[in-house]
Amino acid sequence: MKFFNEIFDYFNGDEIVETFSKLNSRFQQLLHSSSILIKTHFYLFYYEEMINKDHKLEIFSNKSCSNLKILSISCSQNIILLDAHRWEHFILHYYPELEKFYFIYYDGIDNDNQYEIYSGGINQFSSTFWIERKWIFNVKIDNTDIEYMICPYKYIDEYFFLQKINCSVFFFFRKIWYDSIHDKNIKYSASTTLILANFVTSSYGEIPFEKTRRVLTITQIYHLIIIEKHSSVHVLIQLISLLSDLITFKLCSLSSDDRTQYIVRELCRLGSIKCQSKTTKVCLEEINDIDNFNFISVICPRVLQVNLVLPYPTLPCRAG
Template sequence: MDALKRKLVFNETLNESRKIFQNQSITSIENLSNEIFYEIFDYFDGGEIVKIFSKLNSRFEQLLHSSLILIKTHFYLFYYEEIMNKDHELEIFSNKLCTNLKILSINCSQNIIFLDAHRWEQLILHYYPQLEKFYLTYYDGINNNNQYPIYTGPVNQFSSSFWIQRKWIFYVKIDNTNIKYSIYPYKKTWYNYIDDNNIEYSTSTSLIFTNLRTWSYDEMIFEQIKRVLTITQIYHLIIIEEHSMHLAIQLINLLPDLITLKIHSLPSNEITSFTFEEFGIVGSFKSLSKIAKVYIEEINDIHDLDYITLLCPRMKFFQVKRFNINIQFCLRTLLKVIYNNDICSIRSLCFDVPTMDDEIIQNFDTMIRSEKLLFNYTIKHVYNKIYLHWK
């Protein structure tokens, strides 16, 4: 409801209330109808309703548990401090809930207890047994002392069998100082695009970075990652914007469980000179890295391929969305590197092309065969993508 409409409705409600008072000589708010209170409740979120009207008297207690606003207040009541210490009181809701609810979406913040996955499991199992889609968003922000709320729960709560069976996946997004934790139903991703029959939902948690350019220093980013790792392991890293190699090295090093990496691009004008520490970190990737699939939005320079293989030396699948250099030259260079590197793990390539026809496929195939860049390979196109695979 937009602001103007809300104002008009609210004024109408007040006018109606005045008329009731004038016509019926009402001298107490208790005598207002439930419908008027429902109109008033519409201007507050669930948390505000509970804090303002809970425990006033039996009349308001009944209103709070009314089926008309139950979905709005139930989750706040469930986590409300007094009720949290008396779980058995939840039984008063059992006969009044929408047990046939199919879709549920919750947005919350301020209280870290909302990341207690076990309580969400209890709530859904007992009161929403037919729930098919669940959307949860929790906004985790720093306080005036630049500190995040203390989290004391176990790691990976949202990766239990309860969430895996329902294919409800945990995501984390870092945007400046804000961290957003989300649960929503699984959607096909780039790394499962071809084969989504053997998806490991237990390792589906992703971390998304945005607005990296606005950062004046990296230390806060690293503190945020450490914060996230107290709550969940991260298996997929997505960096929305262009970023430096130095930052990429540190991020990958802090996230040892990564199995996929998706980045926008690498800076084409950056002169990369690694520190002694960075050389050591990059060297460890050769034996410790678990990143098997890599996606880069843009290739701006042929040297980008060198940097990608440095960051992810054990990748098996490499996908590029857009080439800002000659695609055939880039493919030839990459295959020559693979051909001359016995320890290279890449076995599949995927390239997006603006248009797709048999001639393009034929040109790539001819180049590979004539220059003997690969043996025992297959090449095909799916929509506007070329897939190249070899043993």
């Protein structure tokens, strides 16, 4: 069984059926065996293919077994593929025993620099179906790209990305930083994380904020992770203003300049963000000076927990 599982890792889902299912009846029995934990991945790029009865996903689902345990799907080029209700029906109909579901939709602009109009309801992936399975919807903005993703709750963190190797997709995650074994009050319906990676505001201008506004037409955001060595105070202020439901955020470090103290004083005077912020947990991997704390306390007055990732001290070597 281990041998077959390793072979399956190198094939797209329909290739498994096309390559092996005609060999003999014993392989058909293997596909339908309750003892094999089969996993597969599909690349879907057109909505018309998904609803076509002759499409490879439909063919595989009809030929394979209902005991599929792990399914990952990549898709793009039609925003209707973000229809959570269709995926619910598909999984319940074909794979009622599915344990892990990995999904990614690549959102892009057309030749007129416009996004497809999203007509679905907001927070579609927060229904009881997804919450009971702890399959959580998240978003990553990488440079100018937007990726909408689903994965099991406990694996979401700043390492939320996927890598394509030998036509297979591998997901790499780490445990959520603000999650704790003692925390019994986590609301899975409010777990959507926005991850920002590989952007420099001086180069991209308003693009990260335009992308964020696009995301907010599809889902609310409750957690923010910025994967940049230094996050600008000015950028963070704009993001917090946009993300009115933000509960936590995580940064590597905060960078400031001569304008920072003035901005903090103005925020204190006006109280514009102060009244809106719902953030209760903050994580800084590096802290440069006490002004970082002052800034956080001003823009996030409801903060109850601040996590610092401190480097281990370097001990002097003993002679001799």
